[in-house]
Amino acid sequence: MQKEIEIAVSPDFIQDEKYIRSLTAKQLKVAENRITGLYVRKRSIDARSRQVVYRMRVVAFIDEPYIAPSYHADVQQVHDAKPVIIIGAGPAGLFAAYRCLERGLKPIVIERGKAVRDRRRDLARINKEGFVNPESNYCFGEGGAGTYSDGKLYTRSDKRGNVQKVLQIFVQHGATEDILVDARPHIGTNKLPHIIEDMRNTILNCGGEIHFDCRVDDILVQFGKVEGVKTSTGETIKGDHIILATGHSARDIFHLFKNKGWLIEAKPFALGVRIEHPQEIIDQAQYHCSTRHENLPPAYYSLVEQVDGRGVFSFCMCPGGIIAPCATDHEEIVVNGWSPSKRNNPHANSGTVIQINMEDVPNAATDPFALLAFQQAIEQKAFIMGGGQLVAPAQRMVDFVERRVSNSLPENSYKPGTRSVDLGEVLPDFVHRALRGALPIFGKKMKGYYTNEAILVGVESRTSSPVRIPRDKDTLQHPDIEGLYPCGEGAGYAGGIVSAAIDGINCIDAIKI
CATH class of the missing domain: 3.50.50.60 (FAD/NAD(P)-binding domain)
Structure with missing residues (x-):
């Protein structure tokens, strides 16, 4: 017989197979030696309370041979096929x-x-x-x-x-x-x-x-x-x-x-910046701790807020990540983010963007290239403001909200380099107004988020295609x-x-x- 249950496991024991088997047997109210094997169907981190736990759905085999899940694709030889x-x-x-x-x-x-x-x-x-x-x-x-x-x-x-x-x-x-x-x-x-x-x-x-x-x-x-x-x-x-x-x-x-x-046809897309914090700030906020447990991965976040009727949201969050230069042509700046498998870099970054709607750009309803041209113009402006060679325009978070150019920029992961500017001169007015409104609110939702230790790097503009x-x-x-x-x-x-x-x-x- 097979039974599926949910168990909660402390990070202290997440790598202890014997403990997990014992906990499963106890919850199923069966002798441990009756469990011939088990596998995890789903695993997630629950950090809603101060005691962070892994929640796991496990399938236990009881009094029958254990069969591990497997998958093999049925591919064919197609040398002479259609x-x-x-x-x-x-x-x-x-x-x-x-x-x-x-x-x-x-x-x-x-x-x-x-x-x-x-x-x-x-x-x-x-x-x-x-x-x-x-x-x-x-x-x-x-x-x-x-x-x-x-x-x-x-x-x-x-x-x-x-x-x-x-x-x-x-x-x-x-x-x-x-x-x-x-x-x-x-x-x-x-x-x-x-x-x-x-x-x-x-x-x-x-x-x-x-x-x-x-x-x-x-x-x-x-x-x-x-x-x-x-x-x-x-x-x-x-x-x-x-x-x-x-x-x-x-x-x-x-x-x-x-x-x-x-x-x-033109299609709405999202536009904004990539925001980078020291990873320890995100860990402390999400895991309610001074130091992240060694069995917990670098923490991520997901944030969304309405400002003046516009949604501002985090996108493609990269714990322990790098901000990457993702332009596809000369004289434009596009940023994105990535992480290695261990997510062991000292910074955490996320796109933070605002939806660009058809009514935001003139002629978008009739010109399929209106939103594409809008996107491209902002990327080119970011290149000019950065000063060339893919140096990206950037600003500290609180400085951005309070509309002052940063005297210095924090150490960050964007390798071509950053230049201190007023990002309000790069982003469209309705975009930077929505961002300025949202960031302090994000800081109330997540302790430590709203800080001048965080840097905003422009521009995050390839969230999706502006053409369908x-x-x-x-x-x-x-x-x-x-x-x-x-x-x-x-x-x-x-x-x-x-x-x-x-x-x-x-x-x-x-x-x-």
Whole structure:
């Protein structure tokens, strides 16, 4: 017999398997020797009271052989199978390719950027020299933006598809089994590249294709149906099904649609700054302690507040993390955050953003590029205010709220460097007013948050795409083009690694064969 129960475990005993087994037996009111094995289904940290505990749902096997949970994908050899062209090798594209192997289709993945290891040289140059390669950066390349932006797998996308399957595929390719049980699963930027490489090898070994340093410059359409693509290498690749998974920063694809007269539309996105604190401030506030317990991970937070009818919220919070330069072109500043698997850096950062609505930008209802142009103009202004070489405009938190330029800036994790400015000159008026109103309130919600030890770094502007490529809700195809499946964050249908992966799977499942 199997029974599932919830137990609360002190951090002191979270690594003590014998104690957990004993606690489970006691709660089930059975002799400990009757439990042949147990596994954790879900695990989360409950820090609502001063006594922080792990809450765990465990499945106990009683008086029957223990069988550990396992997952094995049923992939096929597809060397000579029907091809599916997949534009982009981010989470949506890679999981679309993987799903092709399960369905007996041949994925042909076309990625403008480099293989994951080769990207590192370009990322190093971004951090050291402030130079951006428009084809290889934190957003473009194998694994997409997710590879070098943390690998957070927390999602609310359960209704969109099988979240557990996505996590299991990651485990199959090298992620720890912790991601299957943790309430806020996380892989870590240091581990993701190896996992992405393993996924690539699975795709290639089964007969799929992946083309790096190969940008799609044209989508070939005849009589309203896709016929293939033309690439920057001069090659024409034929196929009558195309998954368009280019990510939220492939602006050239949006321009391609505009030039072709294909339907696209403006879409709301969020804009703000990345805020960084010393990690110990967040730990002390969330765990109600002076020093974090060695068996507790660096603490995270989630904050939201309404200011003058506008939502201000934290986004993509990175405990023990790094602020990264994520521009995709010259003379623009974009920041994001990531953490290594151990989350052992001394700082914690989070995007803190405000929703940009259609009515905030003139002509957004009629011009599909209005919000994109708005986004781009702010990124370029941030570059100018930073003074060049990807130095980011920044300000201490209390100084920002009280409208004074900081005399100095605290030590921070943004490697290209920061420059003290009035961020009110970078951000639109309604954005910085909402931020100024929200930050002191956040400080009342979380002790220690509102402090001049915290730094605001601008700008966090790529939370999602400011353009949507529409698709039919049933067929998932573009309404103008048969066989074209807009997919993932770049098309406006996902908001993170897991939701993008699910969307890639769903688009392949929409193909009728």
